[in-house]
Amino acid sequence: MEGLRSTDRFVAFSKAVISSQDYQTLTLFYQPIIGEGAFVLFCTLASLLDRQKLSSKEYLHNDLESLVNKSVTEIEKDRHRLEAIGLLDVFYQNDQFIYEINMPMSPSAFVNDGVLGEYLKSSISKDRFVKVLDIFKTKSFNKKNYIRITKSFDEVFPSMPLSEPEIEEDLIGVHNGNGVFVSNHPFEWRTFEESIPKEFYDPSLLTKAVKNKILNLAYVYGLNELDARDIYARSFDEKTKIVSLSRLATEAREHYKLSSRIEHTSSKEPLKNIEDLPQDPFEYFKVVPPIQLLKELGDGHVNASDLRVAERLIEDIGLDKGVANVLLAYTFQIKNGNLPSYDYFEKVGSSWKRNQIKTVELAMDYVKHLKSQYDQSMAKGKKTKYTKTNKPDIEIDWLDEYYNSIE
Numbered sequence: 080m081e082g083l084r085s086t087d088r089f090v091a092f093s094k095a096v097i098s099s100q101d102y103q104t105l106t107l108f109y110q111p112i113i114g115e116g117a118f119v120l121f122c123t124l125a126s127l128l129d130r131q132k133l134s135s136k137e138y139l140h141n142d143l144e145s146l147v148n149k150s151v152t153e154i155e156k157d158r159h160r161l162e163a164i165g166l167l168d169v170f171y172q173n174d175q176f177i178y179e180i181n182m183p184m185s186p187s188a189f190v191n192d193g194v195l196g197e198y199l200k201s202s203i204s205k206d207r208f209v210k211v212l213d214i215f216k217t218k219s220f221n222k223k224n225y226i227r228i229t230k231s232f233d234e235v236f237p238s239m240p241l242s243e244p245e246i247e248e249d250l251i252g253v254h255n256g257n258g259v260f261v262s263n264h265p266f267e268w269r270t271f272e273e274s275i276p277k278e279f280y281d282p283s284l285l286t287k288a289v290k291n292k293i294l295n296l297a298y299v300y301g302l303n304e305l306d307a308r309d310i311y312a313r314s315f316d317e318k319t320k321i322v323s324l325s326r327l328a329t330e331a332r333e334h335y336k337l338s339s340r341i342e343h344t345s346s347k348e349p350l351k352n353i354e355d356l357p358q359d360p361f362e363y364f365k366v367v368p369p370i371q372l373l374k375e376l377g378d379g380h381v382n383a384s385d386l387r388v389a390e391r392l393i394e395d396i397g398l399d400k401g402v403a404n405v406l407l408a409y410t411f412q413i414k415n416g417n418l419p420s421y422d423y424f425e426k427v428g429s430s431w432k433r434n435q436i437k438t439v440e441l442a443m444d445y446v447k448h449l450k451s452q453y454d455q456s457m458a459k460g461k462k463t464k465y466t467k468t469n470k471p472d473i474e475i476d477w478l479d480e481y482y483n484s485i486e
Contacts, residue, residue: 083151086141089137090135091127091177092177093179094133101183103215105121106118108186108211109183111199112195116156119157120157120161125180140154266304271311274304274305306334310334314326361439364442364443365404366401367404369386369389369393369404370386372408373386388407396432398431398432402441403428406442
């Protein structure tokens with residue numbers, strides 16, 4: 080293609096919001112390498128983005144010339160610097176450019192990069208390099224002689240706290256946390272790896288993130304090594320030669336749906352490990368996984384949609400797993416064994432969350448209170464409207480609709 084022209088159109092977009100720390104990193108780490116012109120160009124493109132949609136309107140490069148007070152030839156040179164250092168990806172078609180703005184590396188990743196760290200040091204001198212690093216350093220603590228007692232995921236959450244099965248790609252990006260990990264699931268990696276067909280096996284693809292995802296899915300959906308192998312193979316993209324984490328999760332859920340249908344149409348397996356569950360109701364709800372609870376409440380079979388409700392009560396709404404179990408069991412009872420859709424649970428569960436129902440004890444006391452109020456109203460042949468004198472100790476804004484739903 081020819082050189083950049085003033086009449087060429089462009090739009091810009093990003094997948095994440097640039098934070099104040101990102102701008103500090105850009106100013107002190109990137110600017111000495113890319114120069115003032117490229118730095119200003121990056122900030123200008125970022126400023127053109129709609130803060131909600133993270134995309135810009137269509138502009139001419141002539142508009143950009145006016146904003147940065149540079150010719151289109153100088154703008155193109157500065158743009159090349161942004162491209163080379165990884166801050167900008169450029170796409171072109173029919174005199175139309177798309178500028179994808181990328182987030183800067185974290186201070187740690189930048190400094191420890193074999194190339195960029197050295198470039199920065201040579202650009203500002205070693206002494207200034209040390210001064211800049213001090214700005215980003217955090218206070219460290221001596222953990223020697225301390226014992227790590229951090230709980231693993233499966234030690235605390237024996238249910239199904241995964242995220243949405245329908246993965247949305249075009250969401251605002253955020254910095255990822257540490258995530259969850261499962262430490263005690265009996266998964267044999269050697270068996271798994273040796274069973275993978277040669278055309279799908281590449282040790283470099285089994286990154287820490289991929290292995291952790293496989294382990295979590297195996298724990299949640301009860302997958303053995305061969306099940307996990309099949310899911311891994313179906314998640315392998317032959318074009319890009321990578322394994323998609325979102326695809327792994329989707330395939331695991333589809334595997335559960337298929338296996339549950341097969342189980343339901345053949346013979347119903349007896350519930351497992353019932354004798355290991357506490358007999359005390361409070362302790363039972365605290366530890367029973369939703370899939371086991373729903374099996375015991377029903378006929379031994381759990382619909383994928385019901386399991387999905389349990390998953391979202393814990394993950395999306397943020398209910399304590401025991402509280403979610405109480406809500407599921409109570410709803411199952413008043414609905415005569417038929418669980419409503421997630422829309423119903425979202426409204427009720429969100430109200431429980433807002434009203435600080437955080438423990439199994441409080442949840443059970445609360446549903447007993449609701450049941451008592453409902454029984455009294457049924458005995459009188461009418462609904463009970465709450466007043467200041469007889470309203471429950473926990474305010475709930477969905478109670479009238481709740482009563483309508485159980486009549």
